[in-house]
Amino acid sequence: MTGKIVGNNRFLKEFNQTAILDMIRVHRAISRAELSKLTGLSPTAIGSIVSELLEIGYISETGIGESKGGRRPVLIEIKPESLYTIGIDMDVNYISFVLMDTTSRIIEEKMLTMPKTIIFENVMKVIQKEIKRILKDHSITLERLLGIGLSVPGMVDSLEGKVIFAPNMGWENVDIRGQFPDLKGVNVYVENEAMASAISENWIGTCQGISNFVCVNIKSGIGSGIFIDGKPYRGTSGITGELGHMVVDSNGSKCRCGNYGCLETIASTTHMVEQAKRLVKSGIASKLNDIEDVEEIDAKSIIDCAREGDEVSRNILLESARFLGLAVSSIVNILSPQKIVLGKDFVNYSDIVLDSLKEIVMCKALKQTSKDIEITESKLGERASVLGSAIIPLKVFFGK
Amino acid sequence: MTGKIVGNNRFLKEFNQTAILDMIRVHRAISRAELSKLTGLSPTAIGSIVSELLEIGYISETGIGESKGGRRPVLIEIKPESLYTIGIDMDVNYISFVLMDTTSRIIEEKMLTMPKTIIFENVMKVIQKEIKRILKDHSITLERLLGIGLSVPGMVDSLEGKVIFAPNMGWENVDIRGQFPDLKGVNVYVENEAMASAISENWIGTCQGISNFVCVNIKSGIGSGIFIDGKPYRGTSGITGELGHMVVDSNGSKCRCGNYGCLETIASTTHMVEQAKRLVKSGIASKLNDIEDVEEIDAKSIIDCAREGDEVSRNILLESARFLGLAVSSIVNILSPQKIVLGKDFVNYSDIVLDSLKEIVMCKALKQTSKDIEITESKLGERASVLGSAIIPLKVFFGK
Numbered sequence: 001m002t003g004k005i006v007g008n009n010r011f012l013k014e015f016n017q018t019a020i021l022d023m024i025r026v027h028r029a030i031s032r033a034e035l036s037k038l039t040g041l042s043p044t045a046i047g048s049i050v051s052e053l054l055e056i057g058y059i060s061e062t063g064i065g066e067s068k069g070g071r072r073p074v075l076i077e078i079k080p081e082s083l084y085t086i087g088i089d090m091d092v093n094y095i096s097f098v099l100m101d102t103t104s105r106i107i108e109e110k111m112l113t114m115p116k117t118i119i120f121e122n123v124m125k126v127i128q129k130e131i132k133r134i135l136k137d138h139s140i141t142l143e144r145l146l147g148i149g150l151s152v153p154g155m156v157d158s159l160e161g162k163v164i165f166a167p168n169m170g171w172e173n174v175d176i177r178g179q180f181p182d183l184k185g186v187n188v189y190v191e192n193e194a195m196a197s198a199i200s201e202n203w204i205g206t207c208q209g210i211s212n213f214v215c216v217n218i219k220s221g222i223g224s225g226i227f228i229d230g231k232p233y234r235g236t237s238g239i240t241g242e243l244g245h246m247v248v249d250s251n252g253s254k255c256r257c258g259n260y261g262c263l264e265t266i267a268s269t270t271h272m273v274e275q276a277k278r279l280v281k282s283g284i285a286s287k288l289n290d291i292e293d294v295e296e297i298d299a300k301s302i303i304d305c306a307r308e309g310d311e312v313s314r315n316i317l318l319e320s321a322r323f324l325g326l327a328v329s330s331i332v333n334i335l336s337p338q339k340i341v342l343g344k345d346f347v348n349y350s351d352i353v354l355d356s357l358k359e360i361v362m363c364k365a366l367k368q369t370s371k372d373i374e375i376t377e378s379k380l381g382e383r384a385s386v387l388g389s390a391i392i393p394l395k396v397f398f399g400k
Numbered sequence: 401m402t403g404k405i406v407g408n409n410r411f412l413k414e415f416n417q418t419a420i421l422d423m424i425r426v427h428r429a430i431s432r433a434e435l436s437k438l439t440g441l442s443p444t445a446i447g448s449i450v451s452e453l454l455e456i457g458y459i460s461e462t463g464i465g466e467s468k469g470g471r472r473p474v475l476i477e478i479k480p481e482s483l484y485t486i487g488i489d490m491d492v493n494y495i496s497f498v499l500m501d502t503t504s505r506i507i508e509e510k511m512l513t514m515p516k517t518i519i520f521e522n523v524m525k526v527i528q529k530e531i532k533r534i535l536k537d538h539s540i541t542l543e544r545l546l547g548i549g550l551s552v553p554g555m556v557d558s559l560e561g562k563v564i565f566a567p568n569m570g571w572e573n574v575d576i577r578g579q580f581p582d583l584k585g586v587n588v589y590v591e592n593e594a595m596a597s598a599i600s601e602n603w604i605g606t607c608q609g610i611s612n613f614v615c616v617n618i619k620s621g622i623g624s625g626i627f628i629d630g631k632p633y634r635g636t637s638g639i640t641g642e643l644g645h646m647v648v649d650s651n652g653s654k655c656r657c658g659n660y661g662c663l664e665t666i667a668s669t670t671h672m673v674e675q676a677k678r679l680v681k682s683g684i685a686s687k688l689n690d691i692e693d694v695e696e697i698d699a700k701s702i703i704d705c706a707r708e709g710d711e712v713s714r715n716i717l718l719e720s721a722r723f724l725g726l727a728v729s730s731i732v733n734i735l736s737p738q739k740i741v742l743g744k745d746f747v748n749y750s751d752i753v754l755d756s757l758k759e760i761v762m763c764k765a766l767k768q769t770s771k772d773i774e775i776t777e778s779k780l781g782e783r784a785s786v787l788g789s790a791i792i793p794l795k796v797f798f799g800k
Binding site for chain 2: 164226228229237238242243246247330333336337363370372
């Protein structure tokens with residue numbers, strides 16, 4: 001009521017184009033007549049927009065639909081391998097890449113080992129090189145690259161494309177967007193890795209059509225991405241969902257953030273590995289002792305030993321899940337989301353701990369806030385963040 | 401894009417009326433010309449709506465504004481004492497009433513002591529009687545009563561007007577809306593007391609114009625009301641902000657909810673009073689011993705003794721604030737709100753503990769999520785919930 005929309009044909013046309021593109025995406029294959037019916041735009045207007053989208057190659061005619069009387073209609077779909085995005089996800093031990101097209105199809109996927117010393121400039125060089133290689137291998141020009149999304153395990157300023165603080169990487173106040181001067185005209189997006197996971201769960205994963213949900217990622221640290229009313233919740237500072245720094249044990253040990261008893265110090269993969277090494281060094285009997293060099297113990301060793309029936313390894317995983325369950329209970333009591341999705345390293349041992357974690361939440365959260373909650377592992381697995389990074393430019397393209 | 405608004409003159413007219421009413425409320429006094437400018441509606445349309453609103457007595461002409469060339473314009477305002485709402489707030493020891501008009505002016509305010517045995521039917525009888533008395537004393541007909549809002553310390557189904565569970569009151573699954581058959585045509589709203597506080601802070605208090613904030617109320621229990629994107633956040637179950645049941649001490653004592661170490665068991669007024677009685681009984685030297693009957697010790701006694709320099713009493717308050725600070729830090733790390741408002745009993749001792757609580761949050765929350773946070777006591781004091789209850793029907797009236 002406070003203002004009128006000033007007539008602006010170019011703006012309106014672009015708005016309609018984007019809305020129609022998104023409708024085609026959602027329906028996968030749809031006729032011009034159905035588009036007209038769903039949008040309320042005239043068949044002439046739809047015809048003109050569709051022609052234009054066909055001409056610039058965003059969509060293609062794909063087949064013949066069911067007749068509802070009269071001639072069987074031509075169906076339209078988003079054109080595969082016409083426009084692309086690149087998603088990149090990184091943590092202390094890897095850099096993942098994905099090339100995706102506007103149909104959300106994965107064209108290429110690759111994981112590199114992170115350089116031993118995580119120097120920001122070196123990591124960026126690896127990424128720049130890999131992007132060039134991907135574009136060359138698939139003969140993609142910059143005009144056909146919608147954007148690049150990068151997800152980082154830390155706090156980001158997604159508006160400015162910067163990393164504010166990524167303690168596990170040792171990065172503080174680094175400008176990521178500015179690292180790609182060669183990619184003229186290509187949008188570069190920077191996102192927190194848990195929020196990137198939430199974006200992919202909402203676009204192609206287990207949270208499609210769900211308004212309020214939380215993705216909790218367990219890895220070197222613990223983070224969460226919160227969706228409220230169908231969109232990423234960023235709060236006032238732009239940094240939210242810092243579940244890893246919820247105090248779950250006020251007498252606990254010191255965290256990298258300076259605080260004591262944070263969830264991360266008890267339930268992250270890093271903590272589990274440290275705990276396993278400590279137990280081996282203290283001489284406690286377990287299958288972990290079979291590993292020749294104690295420093296070689298990693299999350300996989302613990303999971304493998306647990307699967308082979310080692311109680312010590314199993315308890316390390318269960319103890320971590322117990323505290324994770326406590327933190328999740330608090331999230332449930334405060335936000336009452338529809339779904340909690342546990343991801344990243346968690347998917348590698350969820351079969352061992354998920355039931356026990358669910359029991360803790362059911363027991364610790366109020367029955368009224370938790371009665372309809374669904375707690376599940378991510379079906380996208382460790383790839384959720386890299387897929388989410390590739391989806392960010394897609395969301396912009398489809399006006400979402 | 402998915403549908404057209406079907407022309408419906410009556411609907412559009414009501415929509416415009418409500419929007420114009422709200423604009424008059426926000427501007428306090430405004431001319432027809434300004435209304436036309438701000439809404440984009442023609443002077444003729446505005447003239448017609450304003451005439452109708454004048455006729456039904458929702459607004460009145462109030463004076464002459466500044467001239468911007470030409471005749472000085474007549475200003476319009478919301479008509480005081482034309483339409484009313486009644487707000488009611490209750491806890492284990494009181495029932496509060498407020499009569500408010502559409503200008504948010506408080507016409508009458510009254511607090512009754514809660515009947516010793518909090519039987520639901522008895523409480524409702526007291527409320528029914530008091531509502532009748534208020535209407536009679538102020539000669540208000542039911543046609544001029546916009547609605548009644550009731551706030552309860554517990555979980556409510558605000559859509560159905562029911563209390564789901566109010567452990568401190570001993571109420572479970574009670575229908576409040578159905579208790580007012582005499583008030584035909586009057587809307588009855590039921591709200592959680594912390595959410596009611598948040599509503600009043602947003603309408604007339606310290607959170608006007610703020611999108612993301614949390615009101616934390618400390619009293620017999622601890623609850624919070626969360627606003628996200630300028631509106632109450634209700635999650636999937638309708639029950640959110642249950643901060644009192646955040647586990648802050650996994651080895652803590654048993655809570656009414658069945659869980660252990662909930663914030664409520666350490667930081668509520670109930671806990672502080674129990675703690676004080678325990679200390680007196682154990683013979684620890686403090687001013688609290690001067691109170692003749694240990695069972696007479698209440699929150700006020702502790703606060704009074706603390707003010708008189710009693711360290712034991714002071715420590716009870718500070719220890720409560722310390723754990724409250726821990727829980728608030730978690731809220732800040734997860735939601736990064738712009739403001740945290742601490743209310744109800746807290747306002748009676750905030751001068752003693754607020755600085756210390758702020759320090760804890762600054763130390764325990766991540767500096768990135770807390771950098772712009774404002775933590776403050778409620779300026780509406782213990783009245784926030786009862787005022788918020790009266791405001792609920794106002795919000796509906798003004799289309800908010």
